[in-house]
Amino acid sequence: xxxxxxRHLVSRRQQTxxxxxxxxxxxSVLIAFTSVMTGFQDFLIDQLVNNDAHVRIQVxxxxxxxxxxxxxxxxSMGQVVWVNRPTSALTVNSIRNPLGWxxxxxxxxxxxxxxxxxxxxxxxxxxxIHQGGRLTGIKPELQVKVTNILSYVTQGDFRAxxxxxxxIVIGEGLAQRLGVVLGxxxxxxxxxxxxxxxxxxxxxxxxxxxxxxxxxxxxxNDVQQIAGRPxxxxxxxxxxxxxxxxxxxxxxxxxxxAERVAxxxxxxxNILSVFGMQNLIRGFISVAIMLxxxxxxxxxxxxLVNQKRKExxxxxxxxxxxxxxxxxxxxQGTVLGGLGGLLGLxxxxxxxxxxxxxxxxxxxTASMVSFSAWIYLMGFVVAFGxxxxxxYFPARAAARFRPIEIIRSGE
Amino acid sequence: MIExxxxxxxxGQPPTTVLHGIDAVIPEGSFVAITGRSGSGKSTLLYIxxxxxxxxxxSVLLGGRDPEKLTDSELHDFRNQNIGFVFQFHFxxxxxxxLENVLMPARKHRQHLNSQRRAYAMSLLERFDLKSKADQIxxxxxxxxxxxxxxxxxxxxxxxxxxxxxxxxxxxxxxxEIVMRxxxxxxxxxxxxxxxxxxxxxxxxxxxxxxxLKDGRIDQISRRSIDTAxxx
Ligand SMILES: Nc1ncnc2c1ncn2[C@@H]1O[C@H](COP(=O)(O)OP(=O)(O)O)[C@@H](O)[C@H]1O
Ligand SMILES: [Mg+2]
Numbered sequence: 198x199x200x201x202x203x204r205h206l207v208s209r210r211q212q213t214x215x216x217x218x219x220x221x222x223x224x225s226v227l228i229a230f231t232s233v234m235t236g237f238q239d240f241l242i243d244q245l246v247n248n249d250a251h252v253r254i255q256v257x258x259x260x261x262x263x264x265x266x267x268x269x270x271x272x273s274m275g276q277v278v279w280v281n282r283p284t285s286a287l288t289v290n291s292i293r294n295p296l297g298w299x300x301x302x303x304x305x306x307x308x309x310x311x312x313x314x315x316x317x318x319x320x321x322x323x324x325x326i327h328q329g330g331r332l333t334g335i336k337p338e339l340q341v342k343v344t345n346i347l348s349y350v351t352q353g354d355f356r357a358x359x360x361x362x363x364x365i366v367i368g369e370g371l372a373q374r375l376g377v378v379l380g381x382x383x384x385x386x387x388x389x390x391x392x393x394x395x396x397x398x399x400x401x402x403x404x405x406x407x408x409x410x411x412x413x414x415x416x417x418n419d420v421q422q423i424a425g426r427p428x429x430x431x432x433x434x435x436x437x438x439x440x441x442x443x444x445x446x447x448x449x450x451x452x453x454x455a456e457r458v459a460x461x462x463x464x465x466x467n468i469l470s471v472f473g474m475q476n477l478i479r480g481f482i483s484v485a486i487m488l489x490x491x492x493x494x495x496x497x498x499x500x501l502v503n504q505k506r507k508e509x510x511x512x513x514x515x516x517x518x519x520x521x522x523x524x525x526x527x528x529q530g531t532v533l534g535g536l537g538g539l540l541g542l543x544x545x546x547x548x549x550x551x552x553x554x555x556x557x558x559x560x561x562t563a564s565m566v567s568f569s570a571w572i573y574l575m576g577f578v579v580a581f582g583x584x585x586x587x588x589y590f591p592a593r594a595a596a597r598f599r600p601i602e603i604i605r606s607g608e
Numbered sequence: 609m610i611e612x613x614x615x616x617x618x619x620g621q622p623p624t625t626v627l628h629g630i631d632a633v634i635p636e637g638s639f640v641a642i643t644g645r646s647g648s649g650k651s652t653l654l655y656i657x658x659x660x661x662x663x664x665x666x667s668v669l670l671g672g673r674d675p676e677k678l679t680d681s682e683l684h685d686f687r688n689q690n691i692g693f694v695f696q697f698h699f700x701x702x703x704x705x706x707l708e709n710v711l712m713p714a715r716k717h718r719q720h721l722n723s724q725r726r727a728y729a730m731s732l733l734e735r736f737d738l739k740s741k742a743d744q745i746x747x748x749x750x751x752x753x754x755x756x757x758x759x760x761x762x763x764x765x766x767x768x769x770x771x772x773x774x775x776x777x778x779x780x781x782x783x784x785e786i787v788m789r790x791x792x793x794x795x796x797x798x799x800x801x802x803x804x805x806x807x808x809x810x811x812x813x814x815x816x817x818x819x820x821l822k823d824g825r826i827d828q829i830s831r832r833s834i835d836t837a838x839x840x
Contacts, residue, residue: 516685
């Protein structure tokens with residue numbers, strides 16, 4: 198039946214071509230769309246997972262809910278009148294027992310590295326220009342193990358921080374705003390103490406403007422001193438050997454401590470929920486695209502089957518079975534789906550390739566388009582599957598024709 | 609031998625009976641004409657004999673075999689190997705050339721690649737004066753040519769039984785005569801049992817056996833006298 202199926206397709210050249218193009222276009226759009234979305238998501242997840250810690254121990258500064266507090270402390274009382282309403286501004290603003298944490302983390306075999314940090318709001322100044330921002334005190338040799346900060350260094354030497362002597366690494370955006378270059382001094386002021394000059398040892402650029410315009414890193418000891426918070430730590434950033442253990446790890450320690458212990462996906466829950474929405478939309482669009490392509494195949498085969506009644510009758514009278522007739526039309530549908538799908542893979546790759554040439558402003562990595570084989574496999578399976586599905590019904594209808602009725606009626 | 613035993617056929621509800629207990633025995637290799645007025649049941653009988661339709665009651669034996677006792681796939685194989693059918697309207701496959709149409713039944717068991725089968729198909733076309741048209745798309749042929757291709761297709765599997773329902777009905781007298789000669793040849797030279805429906809007195813007169821139907825009954829069976837019939 199392959200022979201006759203192909204002859205049918207070839208004899209309706211134009212229709213076949215348009216159907217092929219329809220399927221190919223649907224498949225390619227599906228693939229291009231998925232490539233870009235997956236690429237973007239992979240890129241962001243890679244950033245989230247690799248650029249920053251897998252798990253972060255932080256001061257728990259989530260807002261305090263007065264009703265929860267009342268329930269916890271004075272549940273038996275009818276009415277509580279607050280003299281001072283509870284606020285989220287904690288009196289404790291650093292991790293209570295960092296040394297205890299270090300001891301625990303040292304003994305946990307899942308931990309690849311951890312890095313203590315002290316984050317403080319500061320005012321960067323240079324020659325009368327002021328810019329608010331955040332200064333993070335770090336231990337450079339640990340920080341580079343836990344985050345990808347090194348890959349964002351555009352000028353200077355990040356590790357030079359370790360030499361001490363009040364050095365600082367700042368974002369390129371911040372440097373531009375202050376009008377400073379590598380090797381210059383900037384004044385760093387905290388709310389409490391006086392301003393301290395620091396020498397710029399390196400510049401970094403993450404591509405995310407809000408970070409680049411206000412970010413600074415310095416030695417942990419220096420920041421503790423400037424901020425007047427000796428020995429204090431606000432965060433412990435942890436990198437695990439296996440990122441998939443992050444959730445379990447975080448839950449386990451969160452249950453035991455007063456600090457907030459959050460895994461990377463909890464820290465970025467808002468971004469991940471956007472992904473969920475994106476995937477849902479992608480699913481809808483995929484279904485819509487393939488429905489259109491399937492409907493095209495269904496329609497064409499349905500018309501064809503009815504046009505070919507006479508031939509179906511004659512084939513049956515020659516000794517071809519109902520199954521042969523069904524195959525005749527199934528083959529046509531699957532050839533359309535298969536060839537259209539293959540063409541779609543090629544077009545989809547081409548589109549993906551073109552998209553990958555577009556540089557998104559501010560993004561560091563060159564390409565955010567995924568060329569994963571899975572996407573292409575999915576595209577082909579969807580195209581082929583929907584072609585098979587949509588040709589099944591016309592083919593079955595053809596198989597059910599009664600040859601005697603066709604032949605008797607003569608038309 | 610075709611044995612027809614008490615074949616009746618009814619259609620619809622309430623049933624109208626179209627064939628009323630047909631009985632006949634047709635010897636192997638005969639050339640048989642079925643005649644009768646329009647609506648007398650000729651086509652209905654032919655469809656039942658050729659396994660395309662089933663009798664409401666009674667039975668048909670083709671070479672001693674009852675097609676109704678075969679499974680579906682056996683029945684289709686039986687049709688493919690033993691039965692050729694020529695319709696009033698040619699029913700060629702329009703996408704295929706003349707030769708491809710002729711070889712179509714051979715495709716069921718992939719015999720279209722068999723060199724003997726191909727040679728036989730070509731010899732049929734040659735015999736039917738279609739050699740030069742073998743590779744033409746069938747729709748480009750004239751009505752008479754198409755009917756000859758259809759007969760070549762019906763003969764390509766060298767069936768024992770050939771059924772033709774008004775094969776000349778749509779042709780002019782010259783083409784009708786050509787088709788009749790071909791059918792006659794199939795019976796006399798190839799030994800096939802040929803049953804054809806015709807309205808033409810002359811064509812009917814060339815048969816060994818004439819079965820005349822009237823209102824679904826056999827009105828008359830006439831045999832050509834032994835001495836004028838060619839030796840079997
Ligand atoms: N499927 C059917 N349903 C109802 N009546 C039918 C059917 N097929 C044939 N008939 C009737 O059977 C009778 C004989 O038909 P047919 O065998 O075609 O006659 P012929 O071939 O001799 O002209 C006609 O009256 C026709 O209307
Ligand atoms: Mg008739």
